[in-house]
Amino acid sequence: xxxxxxxxxxxxxxxxxxxxxxxxxxxxxxxxxxxxxxxxxxxxxxxxxxxxxxxxxxxxxxxxxxxxxxxxxxxxxxxxxxxxxxxxxxxxxxxxxxxxxxxxxxxxxxxxxxxxxxxxxxxxxxxxxxxxxxxxxxxxxxxxxxxxxxxxxxxxxxxxxxxxxxxxxxxxxxxxxxxxxxxxxxxxxxxxxxxxxxxxxxxxxxxxxxxxxxxxxxxxxxxxxxxxxxxxxxxxxxxxxxxxxxxxxxxxxxxxxxxxxxxxxxxxxxxxxxxxxxxxxxxxxxxxxxxxxxxxxxxxxxxxxxxxxxxxxxxxxxxxxxxxxxxxxxxxxxxxxxxxxxxxxxxxxxxxxxxxxxxxxxxxxxxxxxxxxxxxxxxxxxxxxxxxxxxxxxxxxxxxxxxxxxxxxxxxxxxxxxxxxxxxxxxxxxxxxxxxxxxxxxxxxxxxxxxxxxxxxxxxxxxx
Ligand SMILES: Cc1cc2nc3c(=O)[nH]c(=O)nc-3n(C[C@H](O)[C@H](O)[C@H](O)COP(=O)(O)O)c2cc1C
Ligand code: SF4
Numbered sequence: 233x234x235x236x237x238x239x240x241x242x243x244x245x246x247x248x249x250x251x252x253x254x255x256x257x258x259x260x261x262x263x264x265x266x267x268x269x270x271x272x273x274x275x276x277x278x279x280x281x282x283x284x285x286x287x288x289x290x291x292x293x294x295x296x297x298x299x300x301x302x303x304x305x306x307x308x309x310x311x312x313x314x315x316x317x318x319x320x321x322x323x324x325x326x327x328x329x330x331x332x333x334x335x336x337x338x339x340x341x342x343x344x345x346x347x348x349x350x351x352x353x354x355x356x357x358x359x360x361x362x363x364x365x366x367x368x369x370x371x372x373x374x375x376x377x378x379x380x381x382x383x384x385x386x387x388x389x390x391x392x393x394x395x396x397x398x399x400x401x402x403x404x405x406x407x408x409x410x411x412x413x414x415x416x417x418x419x420x421x422x423x424x425x426x427x428x429x430x431x432x433x434x435x436x437x438x439x440x441x442x443x444x445x446x447x448x449x450x451x452x453x454x455x456x457x458x459x460x461x462x463x464x465x466x467x468x469x470x471x472x473x474x475x476x477x478x479x480x481x482x483x484x485x486x487x488x489x490x491x492x493x494x495x496x497x498x499x500x501x502x503x504x505x506x507x508x509x510x511x512x513x514x515x516x517x518x519x520x521x522x523x524x525x526x527x528x529x530x531x532x533x534x535x536x537x538x539x540x541x542x543x544x545x546x547x548x549x550x551x552x553x554x555x556x557x558x559x560x561x562x563x564x565x566x567x568x569x570x571x572x573x574x575x576x577x578x579x580x581x582x583x584x585x586x587x588x589x590x591x592x593x594x595x596x597x598x599x600x601x602x603x604x605x606x607x608x609x610x611x612x613x614x615x616x617x618x619x620x621x622x623x624x625x626x627x628x629x630x631x632x633x634x635x636x637x638x639x640x641x642x643x644x645x646x647x648x649x650x651x652x653x654x655x656x657x658x659x660x661x662x663x664x665x666x667x668x669x670x671x672x673x674x675x676x677x678x679x680x681x682x683x684x685x686x687x688x689x690x691x692x693x694x695x696x
Contacts, residue, residue: 239492240468240476241449247336251378254339259382264454266347272643274351275301281462281601282474283454286329287319287410287447288551290473290539293454296444299434300352303442307435307641313355315443316348317433318451319417320361320368321403324522325573327553328665328675329478330448332490334368337452340376346385346396347458352444356397362416363402368675372400392464406690407577411540411625414446414579425579426625445579447551449478469495470649472548473538481507481665482675483556484514489673493537500533503556514622518641521550523570524630526637527563530646547637555663562656564649567638568596569662573691574631576685585628586621599646602653609646 248254266274279294318341322330336339341359349357362371366500376398379385388395396504403409403418413427416438453475457465466474467559473495479502486508493502503509503516519528524687526550528535532545542549557566575589595612598604616636619628639646648655667676685691 238494239404241333241340241478242490242492243454244337244634248339251339251375251382254337258459259608260343260390262459263343263346263350263384264390266458267409269391271301271351271400273626274347277462278351278454278457279307280659281457281465283450283457283465283473284473284539285447286332286449286453286477286551287322287520288527288548290549290616293446293450295432296353296446297348300437300442300444303435306441308440309535313439313441314352314512315438315441316345316352316354316357317412317438317443317445317448318345318357318359318416319410319412319415319445320365321322321415322365322448322551323362323389323405323407323577323664324524324551324553325411325570325662325664326480326482326520326522326555327551328480329490329669331365331368331451332480332645332668333448333478338371338457339371339379339446340452342375342379342398342456343386344387345398347454348444348446348451349396354444356398358401358419358438360401360403360409360419361410362405362407363579369400369402371608376400376428392659397581407573408579408625408627413626413628414441415445423579425581429597429624439446440634442674470536471599472537472538472540477537477552480536480553480665481556482554482665484510484516484558485556486511487673488675489670490668495538496536496541498533499535499554501526501535502554503533507556510558514560516556518557518563518566520555520557520634521548522553522555523548523574523634524548524626526633527567527641529641536659557660560656560658561660562600562654562658563638563642563645564596564600566575567635568593568600569660570634571596572629572682573635573662576682578627578693580693582623582628584619584695585623587633588615588622588628588696589631591695592631593692594694596635599649601653602649604650604653609639609650640670 235422236293282291284290303312347614406424408424435442469475478492491506516530571593575593580586580588593609616632620632664678666678
């Protein structure tokens with residue numbers, strides 16, 4: 233199997249089919265090494281590597297683990313039972329990296345989870361995944377079984393006396409499943425509704441016990457750090473964000489696809505060198521890193537891809553999913569898509585969020601249709617100011633950042649919509665990815681999303 237040297241996670245082009253394949257390329261060497269270290273030494277190495285979570289927020293993984301490890305008693309004064317939860321929800325439009333990684337190599341994730349469980353001292357580790365991800369569930373089930381049978385997971389792992397089980401929990405096809413506190417609710421058998429602000433999983437997580445929730449890519453990176461060391465990891469990427477990331481590149485480029493690159497590579501390199509740039513006679517107009525962050529105008533595509541640089545422009549790295557739009561796309565329509573998505577996904581626990589996302593969506597629709605006025609624009613901007621930070625979770629703030637930034641970056645386009653409505657006929661599907669055809673570099677979007685949400689009763693709360 234030919235290896236690609238500048239990558240960490242997607243080193244082999246062909247998917248690993250069996251545990252034997254994984255062992256042949258040095259699989260589980262890192263777990264063996266970790267088991268010979270003290271748990272706190274493992275955590276110290278991850279801290280030293282400055283591994284930052286790949287699920288969106290970029291929180292330092294070692295600090296999270298140390299926080300969970302430090303909890304000796306629960307809030308009833310009983311000995312704490314610590315948990316590890318792997319966030320395999322991947323519900324954000326424009327992102328596919330976790331499913332891609334599982335499809336290429338589920339074993340590194342399992343090894344990373346075993347190392348994390350040992351370091352944190354967990355009683356159980358759970359992969360929480362959407363039940364609609366049938367292909368990835370089958371891959372994970374088979375890999376877990378193989379690893380258990382071969383003694384790499386389960387009881388007395390590698391004769392060390394450590395019990396490191398991994399289970400799978402299934403969740404609904406909802407964006408909020410990925411919100412860490414909503415995910416814990418789902419594992420406990422409840423709807424995907426985020427817990428109140430201030431309830432931090434590190435202290436009060438699954439069943440009220442200290443819990444580390446980590447993303448698939450974060451955990452898959454762990455074995456490489458343990459095997460090759462924190463200094464090696466820090467020699468890749470930037471000081472702010474060492475390592476690599478698997479970027480999902482969707483939209484108006486010649487070669488959409490999945491690209492693992494060192495952190496600090498510019499967005500322009502990702503789009504032009506890897507994605508083949510804009511199509512003939514067109515130019516890039518704007519890029520979205522999911523519905524979470526401010527829109528990136530073409531003038532900022534030189535920005536290095538790391539958490540700090542992306543925050544400074546100001547936008548965000550998010551989970552590394554980039555949706556590119558060229559000059560034939562209507563950016564208001566793109567924003568309307570995200571707004572509709574967030575309004576549907578809003579769980580409704582916070583009135584400000586459910587009604588606010590609905591009101592903004594409605595006004596964006598009016599602007600798109602050509603019946604919106606200057607007053608609608610003003611009220612969207614006011615709404616964005618008032619709603620920011622208001623709900624239990626970040627979803628409502630995402631709406632305000634995304635839509636507010638479109639109005640700020642593209643004022644002429646907004647003025648044009650007040651006067652004429654949308655002049656760009658081109659339809660824009662919501663880039664909620666269902667699958668990826670590697671041979672043709674084609675993403676398959678979930679085209680039935682809006683209809684299905686309506687049928688399921690997950691609707692936009694339009695103003696009366
Ligand atoms: C609305 C919402 C959706 C999210 N969806 C995901 C997701 O699909 N996958 C993920 O790993 N993190 C998601 N997150 C972030 C998680 O809450 C959490 O920060 C993350 O799983 C922590 O893992 P990490 O430290 O490895 O990044 C989401 C957050 C919010 C507010
Ligand atoms: S902010 Fe929105 S999505 Fe988050 S808990 Fe409140 S209503 Fe639900």
